Amino acid sequence: MFFDIQAVIIDLDGTMLDTAPDFLLAINRMRADLALAPISLDMIKIMVGKGSEHLIRQVLALDFDAEQSRAYFAMAIESYQRHYLDINGDQATLYPDVIAGLEAMSAQGLRLACVTNKPIAFAVPLMQKKGLSVYFEVIFGGDSFPRKKPDPLPLLEVCHLFNLAPEQIVAIGDSSNDAQAARAAGCPVLTVPYGYNHGEAIQNIQSDGIVETLLEAAQLFAAKKRTH
Known part of the structure; x- marks a missing residue:
């Protein structure tokens, strides 16, 4: 081989x-937009790697049931992508x-x-x-x-x-x-x-x-x- x-x-x-620190910043800004408490870096590290949609669904599932998560999804991913583009790479090493x-x-x-x-x-x-x-x-x-x-x-x-x-x-x-x-x-x-x-x-x-x-x-x- x-x-x-x-x-x-x-x-x-x-x-x-x-890039986990970038994810943390963007996710917690998104959570603030939804009036949700911030989450930790360790929690983020477990969630990343399967794409933005999967990440946002997992983050929403921390606070909402399946129906509520679906209702908030479009708003949450728009917020997350906006914040991520704003800070992309700032914290990454x-x-x-x-x-x-x-x-x-x-x-x-x-x-x-x-x-x-x-x-x-x-x-x-x-x-x-x-x-x-x-x-x-x-x-x-x-x-x-x-x-x-x-x-x-x-x-x-x-x-x-x-x-x-x-x-x-x-x-x-x-x-x-x-x-x-x-x-x-x-x-x-x-x-x-x-x-x-x-x-x-x-x-x-x-x-x-x-x-x-x-x-x-x-x-x-x-x-x-x-x-x-």
């Missing part, structure tokens, strides 16, 4: 950037060795794609703000296709775009969403231990290995090439 890797698909939230990892992968000639469940209107300016977008040939958001991770569709679209077989593209992420999407697409998958993963232990994910950083992943690919 990893001998003939030609490209890498990398997740964004929880993999390259710690790069995880260690992300840039070094991307530099090392690029130096190996690997093609890079970012596939995130974050809406594309949030993902692109955030990646530009943090100096990430220059490394990526393509960026796909949670609304780029009819289905998002854990569905394999976004990863298969990258395979098609790059004209590569799934086994030639490794996916790297922090959650079961990434692993399930990669498995279904036929791509090998590595996980990082520092992200969100919906409050579950990263060791419980069926991946092909855990790498401490993106730089460690790049070093793994380089070592495999040398020994092949």
Whole structure:
């Protein structure tokens, strides 16, 4: 495995950037608009990763029953998106060795794609703000296709775009969403231990290995090439 890797698909939230503080700020401003009390960062970390709609539904479910949540949903997501666009990236920070990892992968000639469940209107300016977008040939958001991770569709679209077989593209992420999407697409998958993963232990994910950083992943690919 990893001998003939030609490209890498990398997740964004929880993999390259710690964006939970951004989510916290936008969510609590939205909650204030609805006259609801603020919630904690730990609560947010368990909820993120499956797209904005899922996040807002989970947040509303803290205070409302299913019928009330449906009634408030449109107002809540409009408020959240407005606040998020206003603060996007202000509190987010790069995880260690992300840039070094991307530099090392690029130096190996690997093609890079970012596939995130974050809406594309949030993902692109955030990646530009943090100096990430220059490394990526393509960026796909949670609304780029009819289905998002854990569905394999976004990863298969990258395979098609790059004209590569799934086994030639490794996916790297922090959650079961990434692993399930990669498995279904036929791509090998590595996980990082520092992200969100919906409050579950990263060791419980069926991946092909855990790498401490993106730089460690790049070093793994380089070592495999040398020994092949």
